[in-house]
Amino acid sequence: MLGTDSEDVGGATYARAMPRRTPPPASAPAAAHSAARPDVEVRRSARRRRTVSAFREGGRTIVVVPAGMTREEEARWVDRMLERMAAKTARRASDGELDTRARDLSARYLGGRAVPTSVRWVTNQNTRWGSCTVLDGTIRLSHRLQTMPGWVVDYVLLHELVHLLHAGHGPAFWAELTTYPHTERARGFLDGVAFARSAMPAEECAEEAGEVEG
Numbered sequence: 001m002l003g004t005d006s007e008d009v010g011g012a013t014y015a016r017a018m019p020r021r022t023p024p025p026a027s028a029p030a031a032a033h034s035a036a037r038p039d040v041e042v043r044r045s046a047r048r049r050r051t052v053s054a055f056r057e058g059g060r061t062i063v064v065v066p067a068g069m070t071r072e073e074e075a076r077w078v079d080r081m082l083e084r085m086a087a088k089t090a091r092r093a094s095d096g097e098l099d100t101r102a103r104d105l106s107a108r109y110l111g112g113r114a115v116p117t118s119v120r121w122v123t124n125q126n127t128r129w130g131s132c133t134v135l136d137g138t139i140r141l142s143h144r145l146q147t148m149p150g151w152v153v154d155y156v157l158l159h160e161l162v163h164l165l166h167a168g169h170g171p172a173f174w175a176e177l178t179t180y181p182h183t184e185r186a187r188g189f190l191d192g193v194a195f196a197r198s199a200m201p202a203e204e205c206a207e208e209a210g211e212v213e214g
Contacts, residue, residue, distance in 0.1 A: 040082070042074060054081035061085065095120040102139065102157050109179045114161035121146065129190060132160040134167055148189070155186030 039060050044067040054063045063078050099119040106114040117137035125131060125142040132139050139160045145153050158180050166173040177183045 040078060042078060044069070052077045052081065054085055056085075098141065098157075101154070102161060105154055105158050106161050109158060110161060110165070110176060114164040116161065116164060119157070130156040130160045132163040134163060137164060148193075151182040152186045152189050155180060155182055156190075158183075 041060050041062050043062060043064045045064055046067040048064060048066045050066065052063065052065050054061060056062070061082065063081050065074055065077060069077070095118075098121060099116070102116055102119040106112055106116075115137070116132075116139045119139045119141070121143050122140045123143045125140060126144075128142060129145060130139065130141045139157070141153070141156060141160075145156060155177075158177060162173055162176045165176060
């Protein structure tokens with residue numbers, strides 16, 4: 001019979017299926033020990049059955065696992081949790097760079113009038129290159145843009161920044177984008193990518209071609 005195992009990194013929970021094991025005796029004490037790395041501490045909890053969590057405490061990474069987990073499983077979960085925490089830290093740094101980039105573009109091409117509250121990469125945006133929520137000033141860019149030329153990313157950022165000034169795609173909206181010298185080139189590039197993806201057999205294209213929201 002399969003149960004549900006989950007891992008928690010910074011409040012996010014990830015689930016996977018794993019065989020249920022006989023719970024450890026109720027008297028089994030919680031235990032803590034240092035992993036192979038001095039900056040990592042593993043804590044075993046008799047109350048924990050199917051979840052693994054990790055958090056930072058006093059300059060160390062604490063990984064909490066079920067008391068009945070084997071050392072081999074523990075080692076695998078410690079590696080997994082450290083990888084997830086590192087990825088989350090890197091993502092935050094990358095989002096910070098994207099936010100700075102957006103503000104620089106606003107200053108250079110829009111006179112600093114477009115001021116987003118946050119700008120970040122997202123991985124769940126497969127039908128749009130970018131999106132903007134005007135009400136709260138947030139901007140999101142598809143992670144698929146990360147492999148594209150910088151001038152294409154800048155165009156998508158500017159496109160979403162202009163939406164903070166003009167909700168629709170009327171003449172005033174496009175007039176704002178004329179200040180960016182690569183607007184038409186970037187639009188052509190993205191149209192080409194979208195066309196190439198639409199021409200792929202379904203089994204070779206897991207994601208739909210993207211477009212800038214609007």
